[in-house]
Amino acid sequence: MAEFGKTKLIGLMAVVAVLVFAATMLLVDIFEKKQESRSPFFRVVELTDDTEDPAEWGKNFPLQYDGYVRTVDMVRTRFGGSEAVLQTPTTEDPRTVTSQSKLDHLPELRRMWAGYAFSKDFREERGHAYMLEDQIFTERQQAAPQPGTCLHCHASVYVPYKKAGDGDLMAGFEKLNPLPYAEARTHVTHPITCIDCHDAVTMQLRITRPGFIEGIAQAKAAEGFSAYDVNRDASHQEMRTYVCAQCHVEYYFKGSEKRLTYPWSKGLKVEDILAYYDEVQFKDWTHAETGAPMLKAQHPEFEMWAQGTHARAGVSCADCHMPYRRAGALKISEHHVRSPLLDVARSCQTCHRASAEELLDRAESIQERHARLRDVALNSLVDLIDDIKTAQAAGTDAERLDAARQYQRKASFYVDFVEAENSTGFHADQEGARILAESINFSRLGQRALMR
């Protein structure tokens, strides 16, 4: 039997110690991952249909909550996103940071919206975390009194609506809409929270916004589905779009009760929406330079997406804006909602087998073409506005002026529809090009109407 030296013995013990250490670590890691995959979450607090505070939900779902709070990040993409712009706080606006002005970037917008609050202040959208703050302090609040309706999409309103309506969501919605903004504001606390999209007990996706519940029912009726109840009839994959479409849509405030209405009873395309507005003879404002009855398109992301190739392939908003992410043994949706261009690997490469650079380049080339076409359309519209002004000064007859103003309304709504849409054409590039071409044509027809 070999004689063991003291050094050799200590050396062997050290080796065994390291191996046991490593094996135990591995064992514990395997154990933890097995536990993780067995129980995707731990219920540490009881959530109810009245739990509004996202931090409470975050105790049960820390991974999702971590992503959610990161929507404070301000990151630019080439054509969008927000970058932090420092500003000196005032008593009206205590924000020290805001985002870049789109009015400075596209001065034609001031002409397009002359006489309307948007010509005073229009900035790049920031992340979800800022939705309430940015609405409270936009200069548009000073330019024109805003109703409580705005909160439908700038705050977590599910619990406040229920409270205001004594348990009835629709009644609360109807009660808060006509209030002055400042008064309605006292009913809400948070920007978007978990309960706006999730059922507190089952965690299933759920629609909570009255505007969308009514709007999608009308859009489905136009397709031939009567009595559509979105929370009963939509599939899970559809819900992964619909929860976003609760707010990322075109809308208007109907009548003196300021009821939030999605103008979809004739369909989701721009011409369907314009036809609806023409039929109900709605206008957002009267153009300060020409007197034309104008429409302001809001942010029809859902409507534009619906015309695109990704929608046709069944790809939902969440597939690209909240891609799946692995956390240990779990697969979760990224709750840091943001541009897919900031996470091409998870957002695009799950389906598209090309390098991240190639995919980003493809997306940006679509956006660049779109941006150029949009600039042409805006310039054409400004030309029409100039021509109408000149014609007014020259005493052109009312019939010709009115015809030109109608074309201004159309051209303006069409270009606004794709400009306000937050993807610089990517959600539906060919539809975007078609709409911009039609806008340019309306501007041309307006100029021709003046000449006849």
Add this chain to the structure above:
Amino acid sequence: MRRGHGAFIVVMVLFGGLIGLGAFTFVYADGASYMSSDARPCANCHVMRAQYEAWQKSSHREVAACNDCHAPHSSLAAKLAVKGLNGFNHSLAFTTGRFPEPIRITDFNRDVTEGACRHCHDAMVHAIDPVPEEEELSCVRCHVDVGHLH
């Protein structure tokens, strides 16, 4: 001699402890399941769940499981070597959490798969292969959905 004998016992006990711990870890981690050609163990750790489900929907599910396309057919030694290498790499990646998403095949393993395609479809492929000097055709460049339906 007494001293040496005592040290030997201590070392043997320590090694015994290590073997016991290792054996338990192996059993607890379903180590033996990886020795089979069954497809299910490949999704043991859930990371491969999407690939496993996509395979179940693919045209090859009745005729080829994971090993049939992802391990070489040339010899048993080659098969075990590739399984061992990938098994180690996968365990390391999953334990450390360091791997890119979405998961993509490495060039080495793509070559293994190409060989597997040709193992079964050689007669057909031979006729359409370009002249030997030129770059070889890659089956999965076009037939991307046959193994995992996307």
